[in-house]
Amino acid sequence: MSDAIRVRDLVKTYPGRPAVEAVRGIALDVRVGECFGLLGPNGAGKTTTLEILEGLTDPTAGEVEVLGRTWRRDPAGIRERIGISLQETRLADKLTVRETVTLFRSFYADGLDPDAAIALVTLQEKARAHVVKLSGGQRQRLAVACALVGDPELLFLDEPTTGLDPQSRRQLWDVINDYKSRGRTVMLTTHYMDEAERLCDRVAIVDHGTVIASGTPAELILQIGGEHIIDFTLDRPGPPADALHALPTVRTVRADPPRDGVHGYSLSVAEPHRALPALLALLQSSAAQLAGLTTRTATLEDVFVTLTGHGLRDAEGTAS
Amino acid sequence: MTAKYSAITQLTLARLREFYREPAAVFWVYGFPLLLALGLGIAFRDRPVESIPIDVATDGPAGYYKAEEYAVLLRADPRLKLTLLDGAAAKERLRTGKTGLVLTPTAAAPGWEFLIDPNRPDSVLAQSAADSTLLRAANPALAAAATVESNEVGGRYIDFLLPGLIGANLMGGGLFGVGFNIVDMRVRKLLKRFLATPMSRRDFLLSLLISRLLFTVVEIAILLAAARLFFDVSVRGNWFALGGLVVLGGAAFAGIGLLVASRARTIETVSGLMNMVMLPMYVTSGVFFPADRFPDAVQPVLQALPLTALNAGLRAVINDGGSWSALGYPAVILTAWGVGCFALALRVFRWQ
Ligand SMILES: Nc1ncnc2c1ncn2[C@@H]1O[C@H](COP(=O)(O)OP(=O)(O)O)[C@@H](O)[C@H]1O
Ligand SMILES: [Mg+2]
Numbered sequence: 001m002s003d004a005i006r007v008r009d010l011v012k013t014y015p016g017r018p019a020v021e022a023v024r025g026i027a028l029d030v031r032v033g034e035c036f037g038l039l040g041p042n043g044a045g046k047t048t049t050l051e052i053l054e055g056l057t058d059p060t061a062g063e064v065e066v067l068g069r070t071w072r073r074d075p076a077g078i079r080e081r082i083g084i085s086l087q088e089t090r091l092a093d094k095l096t097v098r099e100t101v102t103l104f105r106s107f108y109a110d111g112l113d114p115d116a117a118i119a120l121v122t123l124q125e126k127a128r129a130h131v132v133k134l135s136g137g138q139r140q141r142l143a144v145a146c147a148l149v150g151d152p153e154l155l156f157l158d159e160p161t162t163g164l165d166p167q168s169r170r171q172l173w174d175v176i177n178d179y180k181s182r183g184r185t186v187m188l189t190t191h192y193m194d195e196a197e198r199l200c201d202r203v204a205i206v207d208h209g210t211v212i213a214s215g216t217p218a219e220l221i222l223q224i225g226g227e228h229i230i231d232f233t234l235d236r237p238g239p240p241a242d243a244l245h246a247l248p249t250v251r252t253v254r255a256d257p258p259r260d261g262v263h264g265y266s267l268s269v270a271e272p273h274r275a276l277p278a279l280l281a282l283l284q285s286s287a288a289q290l291a292g293l294t295t296r297t298a299t300l301e302d303v304f305v306t307l308t309g310h311g312l313r314d315a316e317g318t319a320s
Numbered sequence: 321m322t323a324k325y326s327a328i329t330q331l332t333l334a335r336l337r338e339f340y341r342e343p344a345a346v347f348w349v350y351g352f353p354l355l356l357a358l359g360l361g362i363a364f365r366d367r368p369v370e371s372i373p374i375d376v377a378t379d380g381p382a383g384y385y386k387a388e389e390y391a392v393l394l395r396a397d398p399r400l401k402l403t404l405l406d407g408a409a410a411k412e413r414l415r416t417g418k419t420g421l422v423l424t425p426t427a428a429a430p431g432w433e434f435l436i437d438p439n440r441p442d443s444v445l446a447q448s449a450a451d452s453t454l455l456r457a458a459n460p461a462l463a464a465a466a467t468v469e470s471n472e473v474g475g476r477y478i479d480f481l482l483p484g485l486i487g488a489n490l491m492g493g494g495l496f497g498v499g500f501n502i503v504d505m506r507v508r509k510l511l512k513r514f515l516a517t518p519m520s521r522r523d524f525l526l527s528l529l530i531s532r533l534l535f536t537v538v539e540i541a542i543l544l545a546a547a548r549l550f551f552d553v554s555v556r557g558n559w560f561a562l563g564g565l566v567v568l569g570g571a572a573f574a575g576i577g578l579l580v581a582s583r584a585r586t587i588e589t590v591s592g593l594m595n596m597v598m599l600p601m602y603v604t605s606g607v608f609f610p611a612d613r614f615p616d617a618v619q620p621v622l623q624a625l626p627l628t629a630l631n632a633g634l635r636a637v638i639n640d641g642g643s644w645s646a647l648g649y650p651a652v653i654l655t656a657w658g659v660g661c662f663a664l665a666l667r668v669f670r671w672q
Contacts, residue, residue: 054516055516056512056515056516056672076518079516079517079518080518082516084513084516086509086512086513086516088509089508089509089510089512089513090508090509090510091508091510092334092338092510094337094338094341094342095334095337095338099333099334099337102325102330103330103331103333103334104517105325105330106325106326106327106329106330106331107327107514107517107518107519108517108518109518130341146513150517150518
């Protein structure tokens, strides 16, 4: 299968004092027909990477190929074949949904009927409404309709669901899944790990301008050593990390900073039915009292925290 | 397929719709210049001289009865409005502008003396009116010359003002209409969004120009119609020449607006820049008073300004009945500004 996007050694440094190294050597391959997610906290360099792929920003160094073309040689060919939604665009308030989509349609030589694009994002009922009257979720779907109306082979979405309520997010996920099911390629960025797990075939986790891990969500979760997480809290510092590591099938150990006298721990384990009894026996022999204990399946959030040693910086990103 | 969705048409339609759906914008562009024209036209309308106030002092050396006698004589001229009062009070009224002339009856010939303020036209007028009325009363044989009244349309202040307002409107509309919209779209990241599509940049800029010219035609039509209706100002020259001038002026100022907005990142910046460009021309380019009132030394600069050239052309066509031949100088200046600014703007334009 050919690649829709190929990126090698991508570097972007914004000049200034001090210069900002937004992207520091990223490599990516996105296959035709897959949904690829760039995951990372705010400031990781996701938007910069995407805008270079979209031809809106020039890279400082590196190679970029989009749909087998380069921006230097065939910009018109790429523009005709991609659809994008920027992280923030305020479309004209006083135009209606249909007028806005028709305007975007007029830029492309070939594409969908504007009403068909509106139907793809289920905004038919709002076709005659002014943009200013739309909710946040509806506006975001309109932005996606404007991206889809040129009937693109490749869709770029920068944080498509940030700030939306759960229902609006699910509606957008449906739109993206429909598009993907027609064999088209999607590249999106998000800092919602659950969104990446639901939508993306493969993800690259980005932090401080580099890819720190990539693969399918399942592969990444396996990579941290277990699919299960045991979270527990104690009323005082518990057994040392070495002792926890020594428990059966435990792969990683994380101790959270104490908060309100409560000490939290997370263990990633491969086989909870073997790790749990051993953990309880270990705690029994220590002075610390168990305040709470839960087990759950691991998420990309755990992968991120394990790999970086820090959480996603904004609280929104932890929604699951 | 392509013809069904022409980008130029859609971009132009979008501009028109956004404009007409914004009542505040419609008022500022169409209503405000109209109110300005009406207000100025009324304030500066040319009035016939209705009454000339004259005070006659009753406590002069010749006494009260003489004052009464002069008053009777002066009333022969219906324009003169007489007040009899003592000299000190009359003098005070002259100082405060309530009267134009104080006449004091005297013992010596010719029997009266005048107190005037030589710096005030109404005072000088009152003196000569009173003088001639009294002389005529003394010599009834002097025949009055036949007088024909002329108040020809074309020579009044409103006639002068209207072309200036049209020029100023073309300037404000071109700069604000183009410049403001571009920066607004840049701030909203719409320009960037458009740039990521195959949209042709030329189409985009042309649509700004076309929508601007469409608005302009309506603006000018409204102004001309109102001037006709309220002040009887009409276009004496060739309508097509006027149309050509309006299109040329609108396009030139749209080019200047494009240049002013080509790099500005915020609305505040672009507003400041536009005022910097427009205010000097409002004052010096002959909107409210002729540009040639400024010293000769600066005339070459003033005459090279686009608004000066446009106003000169508009006055030549509207007031002086000019035709195509009157448009040589304005056409050269406006084309130079328009083409120069447009070309420069294209080079330095910041799309995101
Ligand atoms: N135009 C710019 N000039 C200077 N620095 C920038 C610019 N755009 C982004 N940055 C910086 O580059 C880094 C990466 O930003 P961005 O790509 O927007 O991250 P993300 O989309 O992952 O939140 C941030 O530190 C940001 O402040
Ligand atoms: Mg971003």
